[in-house]
Amino acid sequence: MKKIGIIYGSTTGTCESLANQLATCLGVSDNDVHSADKLTDALVSAYDVLILGTSTWGDGELQDDWYDGIKVLKQADLNGKTVALFGCGDSEAYCDTFCDGMGILYEDLKDSGCTFLGNRVSTDDYTFSSSIAVVDGTFVGLALDDVNESAKTAGRIQAWADELKHSL
Template sequence: MKKTGIFYGSSTGTCEDLANQIADKMGVAASDVYSADKLSADLVKEYDLLILGTSTWGDGELQDDWYDGIKVLKSADLSFKSIALFGCGDSESYCDTFCDGMGILYEDLKDSGCSFIGNKVGTDGYSFSSSIAVVNGAFVGLALDEVNESDKTAERIDNWTAELKKHI
């Protein structure tokens, strides 16, 4: 199994909680789960698989902890890394920017040489009008809505982590 690190950006604790749920399903130790503001070049080198999560803020913006973290990732050699993305959003109040933060992470990293896994999550069962996290008809990672669809979270995490495990 690839050595896995999970990095999340969370302002309210929701994305942090989701990161810990994903860690549990993936068998990732709590010591390998970090806030994105702790991301460093040394940590990037330590892991083969980086699971990156973010909430979406304002008008579809990346969560604040990622501003320096994404710079670290963009300056790192990711050519032999696998990356999986997850995002949380509010599909009712912010239906036109649902999980856009995850889409921003994807856009910033898509030409980095990394391999994305878990990046073809179907949009069926989701209620939203627009998202830059949808590319070629599928989410670029796991989209979660703890505000309106928390009853679907456990199943979505189970399905997504099972898919990730096929690639590691």
């Protein structure tokens, strides 16, 4: 099986908690779950599959831990790497920037040579007005609203993890 690393950016702990739930569903060791502010080229090189998660802050901005982390990824050789994205957002209070952080990660990496996986998540079961994480009518990764739709979180994570496992 391919070596999977989960990298997350989390200010309040929500995205970190979701990263750990995802790790459990995928059978990924706690040692392979890292904060984006600890990202290095050596860490990127250690994994075949990078699962990247972020919350969205302010006016649709990438979470602060990704400030340097995204620079590391943009400079790394991602050819041959598989990347899957997940994002946290608040679809009620920030319905016009829902999971935009995930969309920013996608935009920054889409021409990097990596192959995206789990990037056709239907928007049908979500309520929001706008998101740059929607491309060609679907989310570019798993969108989660653990604030307003926490009852759906575990099921969404499990279904997405099952899809990733099947594709890997």
